[in-house]
Structure formats: structure tokens, C-alpha cells
Amino acid sequence: MEGLTAVQARIQEIQTRFTPQLPSPSQNWASAAASAGLTGAAPSTGAYATATPGTASAGNASESAVVAEATKYLGVPYLWGGTDPAKGLDCSGFLQLVYKKFGVELPRVSSQQATAGRPVASLTDARPGDLVFFDYDPARPGIDHAGLYIGNGKMVAAPTEGQNVKIQDVGQPTAIRRVLPEQAAAATGASGTAIAGVPYGNLFTSAAGRYGVDASLLAAVASTESNFDAGAVSPAGAQGLMQFMPATARGLGVSALDPASAVDGAARYLKQLTGQFGSTELALAAYNAGPGTVSRYGGIPPYPETQNYVRTVMSKAEAYR
Numbered sequence: 001m002e003g004l005t006a007v008q009a010r011i012q013e014i015q016t017r018f019t020p021q022l023p024s025p026s027q028n029w030a031s032a033a034a035s036a037g038l039t040g041a042a043p044s045t046g047a048y049a050t051a052t053p054g055t056a057s058a059g060n061a062s063e064s065a066v067v068a069e070a071t072k073y074l075g076v077p078y079l080w081g082g083t084d085p086a087k088g089l090d091c092s093g094f095l096q097l098v099y100k101k102f103g104v105e106l107p108r109v110s111s112q113q114a115t116a117g118r119p120v121a122s123l124t125d126a127r128p129g130d131l132v133f134f135d136y137d138p139a140r141p142g143i144d145h146a147g148l149y150i151g152n153g154k155m156v157a158a159p160t161e162g163q164n165v166k167i168q169d170v171g172q173p174t175a176i177r178r179v180l181p182e183q184a185a186a187a188t189g190a191s192g193t194a195i196a197g198v199p200y201g202n203l204f205t206s207a208a209g210r211y212g213v214d215a216s217l218l219a220a221v222a223s224t225e226s227n228f229d230a231g232a233v234s235p236a237g238a239q240g241l242m243q244f245m246p247a248t249a250r251g252l253g254v255s256a257l258d259p260a261s262a263v264d265g266a267a268r269y270l271k272q273l274t275g276q277f278g279s280t281e282l283a284l285a286a287y288n289a290g291p292g293t294v295s296r297y298g299g300i301p302p303y304p305e306t307q308n309y310v311r312t313v314m315s316k317a318e319a320y321r
Contacts, residue, residue, distance in 0.1 A: 063127060063128040063129045063180060064128075065102065066098065066099070066102065066128070066129040066148070066180065067128050067129060067148070067150045067151075067156075069098050069101050069102075070094075070098045070148045070150070070156045071150075071156060071167075073085055073089065073094060073097070073098075073156075073165045074156070074164070074165055074166060074167070075164050075165060075166075076088065076089050076094075076158070076164060076165045077089075077163075077164050077165075078090060078158045078159060078160055078161055078162070078163050078164065078165070080161065081093070082158075083096065083097065085097065089158045089165060090158055091110055091145050091146045091147065091157055091158045091159075092106075092107075092108060092109050092110040092113055092146055093108075093158070094148075094156075094157070094158040094165060095110075095113060095131060095146055095147075095148060096108060096113075098148060099179065102319055103220075103223075103315065103316040103318070103319025103320060104179050104198075104223075104319075105223055105224075105227055105316075106179070107227070110133060110143050110144065110145060110146040111142055111143040111144070113131060113133070113143075113146055113177070114131075114133040114143045114146070114175050114177060115177075116131070116177055116179055117131070117177045117178050117179035117180075117197070117198070117199065118177065118178055118197075118199070119175070119176065119177060119178075120176035120177065120178050121176075122176070123153070123170065123172075123173065123176065125176075126149050126176050127149070127151075127178065127180070128149060128150050128151045129148065129149070129150075129178075129179075129180045130148075130149040130176050130177065130178050130180075131146060131147075131148060131149070131176065131177045131178075131179065132146065132147050132148070132149050132155055132170055132173040132175075132176050133145070133146050133173055133174050133175040133176070133177070134146070134147075134171070134173055134174050135174045143174060143175065145157070147168075147170065149170060149176070150167065153169060153170050154167050154168065154169060154170060155167070155168060155169075155170040178197065179197060179198070180197045198219055198223070198228065198320070199222075199228040200219075200222065200228065200230075200241065200259055200263060201215075201219065203259060203260055203263040203264075204216075204218040204219045204222070204263060207263045207264050207266070207267035208267065210264070210267065211267040211268055211271045212271065213267045213270050213271050213274075214280075214317065215320075216317040216318075216320035216321045217270065217280065217313070217317045218263060218266060218267055218270070219316070219317070219320050220312075220313045220314070220315075220316035220317035220319075220320060221242060221266060221270070221284075221287065221313055222241050222242055222263070222266075223316055224309065224312050224313050224316060225238075225241070225242055225243035226240065226241050226242070226243055228241065229241070230257065230259045230262070231257065239256035239257055240256035240257045240258070240259070240262045241259045241262045241263065242256070242262040242263060242265065242266040243256075244256040244262065244265065244266075248269075249265065252265045252268065252269055253265070266287075269287065270283050270284075270287065273286045273287060273291065276291065277291075277294060280314070281300065281310050281314065282294055282299065282300065284309065284310045284313050284314070285299075285300040285301065285306050285309075285310055288305070288306045288309045288310070289301050289303060289305075289306045293306075
């Protein structure tokens with residue numbers, strides 16, 4: 001908690017430094033929202049979301065949390081390649097930083113971020129928290145800018161050199177992507193309802209029900225292993241969404257490059273490893289380093305890669321719950 005307080009204090013210091021026209025942290029949202037033509041309470045109330053541009057409605061908790069997080073960085077200067085708010089942020093670094101807070105690992109550059117999550121048909125269908133992408137450079141076809149939609153036809157973005165992170169008109173996005181769960185997902189009652197908005201969320205939920213494994217854990221493994229890329233192949237030869245080595249896949253009867261087969265196999269394998277070693281952490285260590293290695297060391301092996309892997313997956317699983 002002390003670390004979080006320190007980070008928030010540092011962000012407040014940055015905002016004060018670069019946006020002296022905002023007289024106090026409590027007024028940052030209200031001032032920026034007013035200048036952008038938005039109305040309603042500060043982000044902590046969740047009363048700013050819209051389902052259709054110009055039509056007010058209440059956003060769900062995930063939308064509120066994401067927009068509140070995004071507005072913390074209002075006033076941070078633009079810096080090409082920037083990922084540290086203490087120095088500056090570029091458009092994709094800003095989005096990556098915001099969503100990392102919620103356990104969602106976005107790719108680094110905007111052109112790759114534009115493939116994350118699932119498509120949104122039009123701005124009419126956009127929800128607060130959606131990612132909006134633009135092709136501004138006619139000399140270089142493809143996505144070259146990104147922002148975070150907040151409703152009422154507005155977005156938060158790190159615009160360009162010489163400007164700060166700010167709220168501005170969204171205009172006409174080239175693409176819109178959603179990485180948040182659908183609002184209705186909370187009503188399903190399934191374990192790990194927050195994974196409904198991540199790629200292959202239905203596969204994680206189904207496999208969890210079949211084998212009694214936490215759906216959030218399966219999603220976290222997929223995120224950590226492949227960033228939800230069903231065609232990923234590692235330098236070591238691990239394949240697919242869940243990054244099975246060929247020998248392990250054969251032993252489990254898994255087609256590693258088939259997402260449904262891979263998720264089913266991963267659920268069975270994690271169930272088996274949890275039963276063998278008695279804890280989720282040790283099962284994850286075995287998934288990463290091999291069951292023999294965990295048995296040999298009598299616990300999580302002293303490999304930084306494996307230790308970081310276990311921490312990362314557990315943290316993401318908690319965020320997906």
C-alpha cells in the first residue's frame with residue numbers, strides 16, 4: 001500500500017509540474033472534463049460512461065476504473081518512445097501503462113495494439129475504456145496513433161511532440177478494439193468472469209468447468225506464455241496459445257496450435273500438477289520448468305525466470321478475477 005501511495009504521489013507531482021492550470025488533484029478530472037465538454041462526477045463514481053456518443057449512461061466498474069487510471073496521467077508530457085510517466089509517454093506507452101495496472105499486457109506499439117482484444121464495429125458501439133486507433137500519416141499506411149475512449153466522443157491520448165496527455169475529440173478512428181470484459185459478463189456467475197473480455201475467454205471458462213481449474217489462472221497462463229497469440233512459437237520450440245513443448249503436447253494428446261485443444265490440455269495438465277505438488281504456485285513452477293525440476297529442488301527452483309513466471313501468473317490471475 002505504501003508503494004501505491006508513493007506512485008500516486010509521484011503522478012500527482014508530475015501533473016502539478018506540467019499542468020499548473022489545474023489547481024489541485026481533486027480538480028484535475030473536473031477541469032479536464034469541463035474543457036472537453038463532459039459532465040458528471042469524478043471517475044471514482046463511474047458516472048461518466050456512455051454507450052453512444054452524446055448519450056449519458058452509467059459505466060460498469062471496469063470501465064470506471066480504467067478511465068480513472070487514464071486520467072491520472074493528464075498533463076504528463078509527450079515523449080516519443082516514452083513509457084515512464086516521470087519522463088514522458090507516447091501514445092502506445094500510455095495505453096500500455098494504463099492497462100498494465102489491470103493485468104492486461106498490451107503490445108508495445110500502436111499497430112500491434114490494434115490487434116488486441118476484439119473489434120468494435122463503430123464509435124456508436126464504443127464503450128469507455130475501448131482503444132481507438134488512427135492512420136494519420138498518408139505516406140506510411142497503417143496505424144500510427146492510439147488513444148483511450150472515455151465517452152461523449154472524447155478520448156485521452158498522448159498526442160504529439162510538444163503536447164501533454166490530454167482529453168480531446170476522438171474524431172473518426174480507423175479501428176476500435178475492446179480488451180475489457182462485457183458488462184453482462186458479471187451476471188454469468190462463472191469463475192473468473194473478468195476473463196470474458198480477453199481473447200479465448202469462453203475456452204478458459206469451459207475448460208475450468210470441465211476440470212475444476214480456475215479460469216482466471218488459465219487466462220493468466222495464456223497471457224504470460226504467448227500474449228494470447230495462438231500461433232506463437234518460442235525460440236525453444238514451445239508452441240501455441242499455452243506454449244506446449246512438442247513432447248509435452250504429444251503426451252497430453254494436445255494439438256498445441258489449436259486454441260481449444262491447447263486450453264483443454266493446459267487445464268488438464270495444471271490440474272494434474274496441482275494434485276502432484278499440492279499448490280498452485282508449485283504447479284505453475286512445474287509448468288514452466290518441468291515437474292522433474294520442481295521435484296529435484298523440493299519447491300520452486302532457484303531460477304529467476306521461473307520465480308518471475310510464478311509471480312507474474314499469480315498476479316494476472318488475481319486481476320482477472
